[in-house]
Amino acid sequence: MTDNGTVQKVAVIGGGVMGSGIAQLAATVGHEVRLVDVSPERLETALAAIGTSLDRFIRSGRLETDQREEILGRITPATRIPEAVEGVDVVVEAVLERLEVKHQVMTEVAAHAPAEAILGTNTSQLSITAIGSVLGEGASRVVGMHFFNPAVLMRLVELVKGLETSEDTLRRAEDFARSLGKETVVCLKDSPGFLTSRISAILRMEALHMLEEGLASPEDIDKAVRLAFNHPMGPLELGDFNGLDTYLDALTGLHAAHGERFRPPVVLRNMVAAGRLGRKSGRGFYDHGG
Numbered sequence: 113m114t115d116n117g118t119v120q121k122v123a124v125i126g127g128g129v130m131g132s133g134i135a136q137l138a139a140t141v142g143h144e145v146r147l148v149d150v151s152p153e154r155l156e157t158a159l160a161a162i163g164t165s166l167d168r169f170i171r172s173g174r175l176e177t178d179q180r181e182e183i184l185g186r187i188t189p190a191t192r193i194p195e196a197v198e199g200v201d202v203v204v205e206a207v208l209e210r211l212e213v214k215h216q217v218m219t220e221v222a223a224h225a226p227a228e229a230i231l232g233t234n235t236s237q238l239s240i241t242a243i244g245s246v247l248g249e250g251a252s253r254v255v256g257m258h259f260f261n262p263a264v265l266m267r268l269v270e271l272v273k274g275l276e277t278s279e280d281t282l283r284r285a286e287d288f289a290r291s292l293g294k295e296t297v298v299c300l301k302d303s304p305g306f307l308t309s310r311i312s313a314i315l316r317m318e319a320l321h322m323l324e325e326g327l328a329s330p331e332d333i334d335k336a337v338r339l340a341f342n343h344p345m346g347p348l349e350l351g352d353f354n355g356l357d358t359y360l361d362a363l364t365g366l367h368a369a370h371g372e373r374f375r376p377p378v379v380l381r382n383m384v385a386a387g388r389l390g391r392k393s394g395r396g397f398y399d400h401g402g
């Protein structure tokens with residue numbers, strides 16, 4: 113909904129950890145949502161995860177039981193972008209953290225979405241300007257809309273202005289984030305990692321180096337951060353929660369942009385090479401029974 117409460121048609125591209133949460137959030141506040149993933153299996157997993165999350169809200173009394181089907185009924189799964197973006201007001205792209213994949217998706221979205229639709233990208237750290245660069249003048253409609261995992265609970269959306277992002281696009285992205293019940297901050301300059309990912313990556317880097325140095329077990333490194341600083345999760349368990357492949361992609365980008373202080377530690381490369389991606393693969397720094 114916009115500031116004046118208008119229901120919007122929203123397409124979320126990518127039905128993974130983040131896309132499923134963003135789709136759920138938008139449908140919960142009453143928007144009409146199309147959720148697109150190239151993989152039908154991922155779409156099935158996404159809808160199941162949304163159902164599980166809605167059940168948790170019902171159990172804790174934050175949703176009525178009959179809202180479950182209404183919310184799910186507002187989400188239309190799809191495997192193709194062209195039909196899914198027809199007539200939408202807002203697109204949020206949440207596919208892999210790879211520039212070439214984002215380019216491919218943005219090009220297809222822009223070819224089929226209405227010219228006035230805003231095109232948000234949920235990238236964790238890539239340049240918004242670079243993502244929009246494939247659209248020529250269309251880059252004015254591209255804006256960073258960085259949600260946090262789990263999108264249904266975390267309070268912030270970090271908005272990032274690319275070099276070509278128009279003021280109107282930024283304002284509409286802000287309206288859309290507010291319609292989802294989120295607070296916003298605006299990163300005025302397009303610098304990889306924006307405000308939040310640079311901060312969180314530094315904490316994560318230190319935890320990974322401590323693990324490599326054998327200073328403590330993963331459990332104790334996480335416990336230290338949780339209890340000393342009142343963080344809800346330690347950096348290693350948060351890595352398992354978010355996806356270690358996504359962590360590695362983000363650090364690789366930050367390393368390229370900001371240099372040595374973000375060089376991905378070997379322990380993380382090895383985890384990803386071994387397919388230990390965290391919760392989504394059943395095993396990461398911890399065993400999740402997968």
Ligand SMILES: C[C@H](O)CC(=O)SCCNC(=O)CCNC(=O)[C@H](O)C(C)(C)COP(=O)(O)OP(=O)(O)OC[C@H]1O[C@@H](n2cnc3c(N)ncnc32)[C@H](O)[C@@H]1OP(=O)(O)O
Pocket residue numbers: 164165166168169172235236237259260261262264265266309312344345350354
């Ligand atoms: C990498 C990217 O670019 C950026 C990022 O995303 S960085 C990561 C940002 N995210 C974080 O830092 C998350 C840190 N963790 C947390 O905030 C919390 O651990 C958490 C909110 C995920 C879970 O809360 P926690 O108290 O630890 O666990 P838990 O007891 O399971 O959940 C608390 C409540 O939330 C509910 N809940 C948790 N996850 C839920 C979900 N996905 N859907 C619905 N409800 C949920 C639970 O049911 C519970 O409700 P209750 O209090 O009524 O019983």
Ligand SMILES: NC(=O)c1ccc[n+]([C@@H]2O[C@H](COP(=O)([O-])OP(=O)(O)OC[C@H]3O[C@@H](n4cnc5c(N)ncnc54)[C@H](O)[C@@H]3O)[C@@H](O)[C@H]2O)c1
Pocket residue numbers: 125126127128129130131148149150151154205206207208209210213216217234235236237258259260261353354355358362
């Ligand atoms: N995981 C997090 O905590 C988190 C938090 C904030 C932002 N992000 C960012 O959000 C984006 C998505 O991350 P994620 O963790 O949800 O990843 P994920 O791996 O869980 O999901 C990505 C999904 O995109 C789909 N996909 C790939 N190519 C596609 C295409 N061409 N068209 C449609 N779907 C396609 C994949 O099938 C997959 O389901 C990344 O840019 C990431 O950096 C992640």
